[in-house]
Amino acid sequence: xxxxxxxxxxxxxxxxxxxxxxxxxxxxxxxxxxxxxxxxxxxxxxxxxxxxxxxxxxxxxxxxxxxxxxxxxxxxxxxxxxxxxxxxxxxxxxxxxxxxxxxxxxxxxxxxxxxxxxxxxxxxxxxxxxxxxxxxxxxxxxxxxxxxxxxxxxxxxxxxxxxxxxxxxxxxxxxxxxxxxxxxxxxxxxxxxxxxxxxxxxxxxxxxxxxxxxxxxxxxxxxxxxxxxxxxxxxxxxxxxxxxxxxxxxxxxxxxxxxxxxxxxxxxxxxxxxxxxxxxxxxxxxxxxxxxxxxxxxxxxxxxxxxxxxxxxxxxxxxxxxxxxxxxxxxxxxx
Numbered sequence: 380x381x382x383x384x385x386x387x388x389x390x391x392x393x394x395x396x397x398x399x400x401x402x403x404x405x406x407x408x409x410x411x412x413x414x415x416x417x418x419x420x421x422x423x424x425x426x427x428x429x430x431x432x433x434x435x436x437x438x439x440x441x442x443x444x445x446x447x448x449x450x451x452x453x454x455x456x457x458x459x460x461x462x463x464x465x466x467x468x469x470x471x472x473x474x475x476x477x478x479x480x481x482x483x484x485x486x487x488x489x490x491x492x493x494x495x496x497x498x499x500x501x502x503x504x505x506x507x508x509x510x511x512x513x514x515x516x517x518x519x520x521x522x523x524x525x526x527x528x529x530x531x532x533x534x535x536x537x538x539x540x541x542x543x544x545x546x547x548x549x550x551x552x553x554x555x556x557x558x559x560x561x562x563x564x565x566x567x568x569x570x571x572x573x574x575x576x577x578x579x580x581x582x583x584x585x586x587x588x589x590x591x592x593x594x595x596x597x598x599x600x601x602x603x604x605x606x607x608x609x610x611x612x613x614x615x616x617x618x619x620x621x622x623x624x625x626x627x628x629x630x631x632x633x634x635x636x637x638x639x640x641x642x643x644x645x646x647x648x649x650x651x652x653x654x655x656x657x658x659x660x661x662x663x664x665x666x667x668x669x670x671x672x673x674x675x676x677x678x679x680x681x682x683x684x685x686x687x688x689x690x691x692x693x694x695x696x697x698x699x700x701x702x703x704x705x706x707x708x709x710x711x712x713x714x
Contacts, residue, residue: 420465424475426485432475437505441534443527445476446486446494446501453517454500461502464523467570469540472527504530520573541567541574548580557587573602579610586614586621594618609692617693624657631655645671645678649686656690661700665690669707676712684708 424432424444433442445461447454458476465474479486479496490496494503495515503513504526511533514526524539531537548563561584567577578601585594598618601611627634627650634654637647648667655664668690671683687708691701 420468420470420472421462421474421476424477424482426482429475429477429482429485433505434508436473437508440470441472441511441530442505443472443474443530444503444505445474446479446496446499446503447476448478448480448499450480451499457500457502457517457523460518460520461523464520464527467539467541468527468531471531471537471539502526506530506534524571541571541577545574545576545580548577548584552580552584552587557584560584561588573605575605575608575610578605579608579614582611582614583617586617591618591621613692613695616689620653620689620693621657624653624655627651627654631658642670643674645675645683649683652686652690656693661690661694661698662703665700665704665707669704669711672708672711 422432433444436442443461443465445454445458447458461474465472477485479499486496494510494513495501498515500517501513501515504511512526512530514522518526528539528542531539544563544567548560548567551557551560551563561581564577564581564584567574568581571577578597582594582597585591585597594614595618598611598615605611631651631654634647634651637644638651641647648671652664652667655661655667665687668683668687671678672687676684687704691698691705694701
């Protein structure tokens, strides 16, 4: 490396290679699928190959540089994590690992231009020859993944393959294809076993297939590390509501007759709300609970409001039915 990173390289002799023309492994722009000739996306970096493996390569694909040393315990924790995330990216980002003890001259030069190599592990993301972002410390897989997603977005709007699969799976759910959605969510989990969105989506897809047994088993298989994530809590709430709604589903006509005879039969309204929810009539389900709150917001220690909040959790906080019911609830509580 014969110039300081961050500066333009010196002019080369006629006939020498243009740094911007090299495309390692045949890779395309960020977000594009790698070609069949794609080389291994992980390699060791040295003083000799840093220019080609990092600076030149970053003209076509973001390159993460993992600075480490053999005496660094946290480095040994981080490296397998970042390798896993990079391999899951399937060529949309590359990783170069630099041992700062074995490459002291390189480390010294990078330190002079501002890289904080006094504290490792440190990972710097290069794009178009420049440092795009960096982090220090042994981050968990979820944060490393988020870092890579941010890098891809900043480098041209690319996404990780798992993000593409999640988008496709959600579209399948929205278009009433729960079986296909379940397959896609499972594919994500094959790559990312602790992806809460995929776990929550899989459970919801199984519920849409009326397979409560499989949904229950999936919920039990959720890794403990993400068991309280909102995506998991929402799926758990939907499973519980489905069970309760199924219990009263055949009683809907009788419940309506009870309410018509006595509009303050709040127990009947609660049961009808559950039955309506499990049959997909979310607005009507919310309306029954709002009717209870309007008449007596403290009935049964606020049971109607608690159930309504459980609906919101199961439906998702951005669901149109949730947004409408929240506005109506606010007007009741604060009017």
